[in-house]
Amino acid sequence: MRYTPNLSQLTSKFFMNDASKKTKLIEAATQLFHTQGINATSLKDIAEKAGVPLGNVYYYFKSKDELGLAAAEEQMGRLKGLLKSLEEQSQSPKKRIVAAIRFFESVKDRFAQFGCPVAQVCQSTLPATDVVGKSYANVYREHLDWLEAQFSEMGCKKDSAQYARQVLIGIQGAGLLAKALGSPQIISEELERLVQWVQNLA
Template identity: 35%
Template sequence: MTNSENRRVRASQKRQRLTAAAARVLHEQGVERTTLGDIAREADVPLGNVYYYFKTKDELVRAALSEHSAHLNELTGRLEQLSDPRDRLKGLIEAWVGRREVAARYGCPTGTLAVELDKRADGTLDAEAGAVVRQLLDWSGRQFRELGLSDPDDLALTLVSAYQGMSLMANALRDPDVMTREGTRLLRWLDSLRAPDAHR
């Protein structure tokens, strides 16, 4: 590998470290309380490096949203290995419950960011946060559609709304068990859903 290729690889790795750090810190502290210095410390890079890759905090927020989108793609990609769409949806719920401690402490990464961005006066990034939520809705809707269920998009909305609600309640009450109890209820709900012709 040439020196210039090495530099490109190192630069790409540093940018990825900063992006991952931005996703973590913005989730834990929120946009308004987070500084570029916080991101630099979390990524263990000099502050000047942050400015080299990201000129503004908004660029870091955008990078954090892309990180959330990538994590969602990674999770749903793993779930796609399951042959049964009901099992995929159950795997999604189990993944949510598996992060119950984080949810109880900080809420849903994308949901909390979407709410905070919506409150900002400039309103430039809230649609991008909404796009990540839409990504989850679309994937869930496809699973319900594969199951042959009526109103698959409405069922996806019910599922994702339940996740946002249980994340919010777990965070507000600082109680990870909320995620466990509500996750169990969602799994039972999924098992109860049957395609119209299955009743015959």
């Protein structure tokens, strides 16, 4: 299974060989918010990475928060793209859940270095009040809703919501520990445990 985000195709209204500046800014922000954190990343960092002069950023986004919201949308788009590709490739709900878990095997090294991009922003903001944190938190909701639907389709209707949380808790907890201790192996181990658990479900 391979999931390739293709932001420029999604956001460009016309066929362009070159990603627009706005797209480049969103890509740069999304990446830097992941690797450095949203508070440690300045608009200058983002502008430089995107190859756009600092003052020009404000032509596309009226504030850093707006750029943060765009980055949250980008993360949401990536998750939805992943889930959609899993639905196309895996027939049964159980296989889809297993594939959704195993996907994180492909990003474990990045997670061990920088953590989960959604966790990074949700942890360094207050999602209860911060608009950007709130928007990033919606990515978790989307993930949980999808997992819950799969468990429900599997026949675990009564426990589908709880099972969905168990899966995401495992992935996120492992991601956090992996980053703190610098160990991708922690992620592999937890993913394997989750897969075994799902496959042994009725």
